[in-house]
Amino acid sequence: MNIGILGTGMVGQIVSGALASKGHTVMIGTRDVQKSLANAEKSPMGMPGFGTWHKDNQHIKVGTFAEAATFGELLVNATSGLKSLEALTTAGADNLGSKVLIDIANELDFSKGMPPKSLANDTRSLGEDIQAAFPNLKVVKTLNTMNAYVMVNPALVDNGNSTVFVNGNDAGAKTTVTNILKSFGWQDIMDLGDITASRSVEMLLPIWLKAWGAIGNTPFNFKIAR
Amino acid sequence: MNIGILGTGMVGQIVSGALASKGHTVMIGTRDVQKSLANAEKSPMGMPGFGTWHKDNQHIKVGTFAEAATFGELLVNATSGLKSLEALTTAGADNLGSKVLIDIANELDFSKGMPPKSLANDTRSLGEDIQAAFPNLKVVKTLNTMNAYVMVNPALVDNGNSTVFVNGNDAGAKTTVTNILKSFGWQDIMDLGDITASRSVEMLLPIWLKAWGAIGNTPFNFKIAR
Numbered sequence: 045m046n047i048g049i050l051g052t053g054m055v056g057q058i059v060s061g062a063l064a065s066k067g068h069t070v071m072i073g074t075r076d077v078q079k080s081l082a083n084a085e086k087s088p089m090g091m092p093g094f095g096t097w098h099k100d101n102q103h104i105k106v107g108t109f110a111e112a113a114t115f116g117e118l119l120v121n122a123t124s125g126l127k128s129l130e131a132l133t134t135a136g137a138d139n140l141g142s143k144v145l146i147d148i149a150n151e152l153d154f155s156k157g158m159p160p161k162s163l164a165n166d167t168r169s170l171g172e173d174i175q176a177a178f179p180n181l182k183v184v185k186t187l188n189t190m191n192a193y194v195m196v197n198p199a200l201v202d203n204g205n206s207t208v209f210v211n212g213n214d215a216g217a218k219t220t221v222t223n224i225l226k227s228f229g230w231q232d233i234m235d236l237g238d239i240t241a242s243r244s245v246e247m248l249l250p251i252w253l254k255a256w257g258a259i260g261n262t263p264f265n266f267k268i269a270r
Numbered sequence: 271m272n273i274g275i276l277g278t279g280m281v282g283q284i285v286s287g288a289l290a291s292k293g294h295t296v297m298i299g300t301r302d303v304q305k306s307l308a309n310a311e312k313s314p315m316g317m318p319g320f321g322t323w324h325k326d327n328q329h330i331k332v333g334t335f336a337e338a339a340t341f342g343e344l345l346v347n348a349t350s351g352l353k354s355l356e357a358l359t360t361a362g363a364d365n366l367g368s369k370v371l372i373d374i375a376n377e378l379d380f381s382k383g384m385p386p387k388s389l390a391n392d393t394r395s396l397g398e399d400i401q402a403a404f405p406n407l408k409v410v411k412t413l414n415t416m417n418a419y420v421m422v423n424p425a426l427v428d429n430g431n432s433t434v435f436v437n438g439n440d441a442g443a444k445t446t447v448t449n450i451l452k453s454f455g456w457q458d459i460m461d462l463g464d465i466t467a468s469r470s471v472e473m474l475l476p477i478w479l480k481a482w483g484a485i486g487n488t489p490f491n492f493k494i495a496r
Contacts, residue, residue: 166388166476206495209477236480244477250392250470251435254462255494264496268481269432270488 048116073112274342299338397468
């Protein structure tokens with residue numbers, strides 16, 4: 045399937061590579077193609093600059109946000125949560141159409157240093173805000189509760205024995221996304237209901253950050269044990 | 271050890287029974303002793319009214335908030351989160367002294383019906399508010415992320431293979447609380463740091479409620495899989 049991914053950071057790089065390896069044709073969308081391709085600066089997380097990464101991943105197409113939105117039959121929001129609505133607006137409502145959008149983003153404010161502050165709470169969420177701003181889109185929130193390497197390779201954590209959450213208003217869209225999750229190896233896929241459940245998964249980021257502090261760089265993930 | 275528990279609801283009943291069964295002497299504190307002992311009305315969760323419960327649990331002492339705070343060498347806040355500061359104020363700062371207080375409470379607003387709205391966010395927390403209001407207390411936040419039956423019997427979930435979180439400013443207090451958790455059978459006890467980590471565990475309530483909706487009444491709990 046043709047998949048358009050918005051965002052050139054760690055999540056965009058790793059998810060696009062994984063989707064391409066499953067046989068999908070992937071275009072990454074960015075605000076400024078030339079600037080992104082020229083970026084050779086490592087991220088604070090140690091990820092290569094997008095330009096450096098793309099030299100080794102030339103099978104991934106690169107375009108503007110609008111081009112990636114047009115290209116994809118399925119779309120992925122892998123932008124920084126604080127910039128997601130702006131990126132989607134730039135992509136253009138007509139180009140987004142009524143496609144399925146996987147929303148992986150979290151609203152983390154890094155402006156006061158580490159650890160970032162989560163803006164999540166139980167009154168609204170980014171997933172809902174995206175759905176409200178683009179009512180034709182079929183937004184499915186998933187994968188925002190873990191490290192990018194674990195997103196596409198759940199076997200990294202306890203032989204795959206952890207949980208990925210999905211939520212969204214459209215049952216067919218959730219089935220489409222669930223099939224992609226299964227292709228990554230996910231077995232425990234928990235449907236939390238409609239898009240308002242985005243609040244609950246976006247609220248997991250603070251404890252993810254605390255657990256990261258407690259555990260270190262060992263891959264980990266939430267499991268709903270029962 | 272003498273333990274004072276504030277709160278006569280489901281958590282207070284189950285935790286006090288479990289602590290007594292481990293050999294502790296327990297006093298439950300309540301706003302109005304006579305009214306609590308006369309309460310024969312089942313809770314919405316199906317728990318017996320406190321008076322009915324106490325007829326079968328007369329080894330648990332009952333007193334005012336102030337009497338329970340005075341009695342306990344260790345204290346437990348099992349009140350409703352929206353009423354916790356008021357209950358602790360009624361208990362009296364002098365009676366609370368510099369004791370260890372296990373804070374299990376969550377700020378859930380049931381006034382708009384079910385599911386309740388969590389007030390948790392990443393800017394402050396109940397755990398911190400209690401610590402700030404009673405700076406001599408040694409507040410340890412724990413056990414607020416699960417059903418009361420699981421709190422005292424982790425073997426109910428996946429043979430005990432799930433996680434309990436602790437946080438607080440005083441290392442000795444965390445050791446005291448960790449030993450009580452171990453006496454309940456907890457093995458995976460994750461120290462998330464100082465009392466500001468209460469934000470992260472209080473923010474788990476919305477997904478706990480969503481997971482409850484997805485799973486039903488089967489016991490479950492969070493596990494940090496790694």
